Amino acid sequence: MPDIGDWLASIRLEQYRQTFLKNGIDLDVVDELTDADLKELGLSLGDRKRFLRAAATLARQSPPPTAALRPSVSPSHSEAERRQLTVMFCDLVGSTALSARLDPEDLRQSIVAYRACATEIVGRYDGFVAKYMGDGVLVYFGYPQAHEEDAERAVRAGLAVVEAVDRLDAAGEHLAVRIGIATGLVVVGDIIGTGEAEECSVVGETPNLAARLQELAGSGTVVIAEATRALLRGQFKLESIGLRPIKGFSGAAEAFRVLGEVRGDDRFEAGHATVLPLVGRDRELALLVDRWTQAKANKGQVVLLEGEAGIGKSRLAVAL
Template sequence: MAGLARPGGVRRRVQVIGAPARIRSLLRFRSFQSRLLVFFLGLFVLVQASVFLSVNAANVRNARQQIDEALDVTASVFERVFRERTHRLLGSARLLASDFAFKKAYATRDHGTILSALENFQGRIGADAVMLAALDRVLIADTQHPQRTGTSFPFPDLISAAEESERGEAEAVVFIESRAYQMVVVPLLAPMPEALLCVGFLIDDRLTAELQGVTSSHVSLLRKTGDGKWDLFASTLPGGPRQRLPSDIRGTGDGAVSVGGGEEYLSRVVVPPGGGRGAEVIAVLQRSLIEALRPHRRLQAALAVLFGVSAAVTLAGGIAIGRTVTRPVLALARRARKIEEGDYSEQESVERADEIGHLNKSFNHMVKGLAERDRVRDLLGKVVSAPIAEELLSKTIELGGEEREVTILFSDLRDFTALCEGRSPKDILSLLNTYLTRISAVIDGNGGIVDKFVGDAVMALYGAPLRHADDGERAVRTALGMMMALEGLNAEFLEQGLPRLGMGIGINTAVVVAGNMGSLTRMNYTVIGDGVNLASRLEGLCKKYGVSIVVSETTRALAPGFAYMELDRVRVKGKSEPVTIYEPLGEGNRVGPHVLGEIEAYGEALGLYRSMQWERAGARFAELKREFPERFLYHVYLDRAAEFVRNPPGGDWDGSYTFSEK
């Protein structure tokens, strides 16, 4: 679309304060004495903390090593106990399987006779469960359930393991009615296998307590349920940790398992013999790290007392040393606060020959220099803009300049002569100062610099001497703000019976020379260059197109956050190359759809005009003139189209218009 420049995104600067900046902020002390105290105490605390942490780390490391060694022993004892129980079960089961009397009882096939023999055997060896199963995995007799017979054997995996073994025997941890049993199975030979004899010992808190008594370690046994969770069925842990342990299991690898309550246990997870068959069973062997560290706490308490006493002594010494230094420094600080308020009158002498005395003398000389500089700054600030004054005062003043990209804004009042008619010079100056004060406030508010006032004209700079990343946007925003300020001023003039004022603003961005210009005795900070002249010419074109603001294509490219109407391609007086000029209509996100519709229609008409379709272009501009009679731009193009119908331009016409006057 020829007439519309799409608004771009507006970048916002976000200042992020990093960790180093926060640390520096915390280290800014309100007094020198505090700095000394913090230094001495900080150094002392650093040394003491290093010692304390080193001792504590050594204690923890030693305790962990001792616990690791104890858990290794506990794991060996645990496995040995389970192996011994397995050997007892296997020996007893083999004895019964080869007993002639039992084989005779089995040969009767009488359930009561077989059950009686199994119960008698169970009582002799102290077993907790005895079963007899047929080779087809049918239960023959069960001492825990005397009436049960002829049903499926409850542990088929155990029988499968026995069938796969060389001796026809197997072991496993099984569960009968939620109770764990260490179970073995052996064949009943007559002489070929006739049945399978199963014998088991109960696994409960009595076994884990026995293991704890031998190893002084906590022992917990858990099984994995069908939903993947762990169920605790035997443990020496107290109530709270016992309840929390199943949820703390994260696998079967070694590592620290926290059981809550602020107490950490170092743990070893092992699989008991037979725990991988049937039900998945693990044993968690644990020792409390806090219990292991208890003997070292007395040493830590003694170190803490020594640390506190030493800190108090260091603090007292730091305060005594700090006062001898801070008293004269505080006196200088009080004088500095008065100087900050603009009071340079107080003079104070410190009768000391050391560094503090030299500091006081240097301070007095500095105060004299500051007083003189403030007088110069106040005077200079009334003549030029404050940033320019800072630029002049911050470096050696000399003639010359530097090339830099600057956005230049020119503004000029319209109809000011009519306002001056019949009024005294004093009244005119008062009105002009009121206008310039309002306009300067807008320029300052957007970070611009007032370069000079020439009657009712204003020249402002963006990018010199101070540079911002968004100088182009600042200049366009200033122009729109100046028009709003003028509307407010016209409202006040209307109440006073004064005529309305108009204003033209031209903005251009270019590489110019910025610096001090003039003579060795009288100089001025300003900018010069072809780009400055173009900005002045653009301000003059406002009257030609009936608009208040004209910006160049270079400025528009630097300020994409606004909606623009392309006015024309022109050659201003003194330039051979054409320049595309635009009128900013406002912030891109604040322009209404009716304005966007007008821009679109205007863009179509401008496209016809540049493609040399004069009659069609004239018709479109005539329609726009009827719809928007207040916009003078359409009158301009309607007249041009009519003229080109009568006198067409040459074949080398590039769509631009040449102005021969300023």
């Protein structure tokens, strides 16, 4: 950011540079100066008007002071909304035993490094760190920004976190995480709390299921729910761990351990065996075919295909 002298020059008031410097005025306080303050500093009426107008513009353009410190903070919402959300719950393995072996300062530094590592990777896949809970990290994929492949992003992020944390050094101690991932319909509400207690209110069973699946995961593994598996379209190698009773949920549920990613140039190529028949899109497909026919006849066409994530836009394009 420019200093006060550069900014004054940009609004053609550089003649007051020394006056502002002499009075200890910098850019962090320009939006607090009043007309009376400027008059006392010796600015003419016209220059005071120019200054106040430029200061108001600067205030609108500048981020709040905490923006750089809280990159994962979501914009607040005035109303709750229904969302298809994929939730990832990440937990540090053996943290209690670790706390007994490490000096508190070393333990703190290890947890900070683990959190920073997980947060950086989650951000890389456009996930949202909703809350830190001791050595646990709660992450949303699909909020505040939804993507068609949020379930895939979550699983890729989970595998990357496992690998990255495995390489961390905690005062000579080996760190490992276990991760649970679940997908389902939730109601996303307002940002509640402030500071370290700040979190986005999410109502639904999906976060609880993700936390329970994390408990089923072994050290350095990722376990996902059936609903998440159904959205992966064959992109990952999975191993069923069978039907398991989930505390707080009625009946047993099947869960899957993620063994790795299936490589392929086309994301539908790997999952072609699980792609379901196209249903209820005859009109849309006929329109696309008609536009393609016109394009082949040298009549240029443009078609915009838009809609909520997960409704089958890519599937329709594959059908074409």
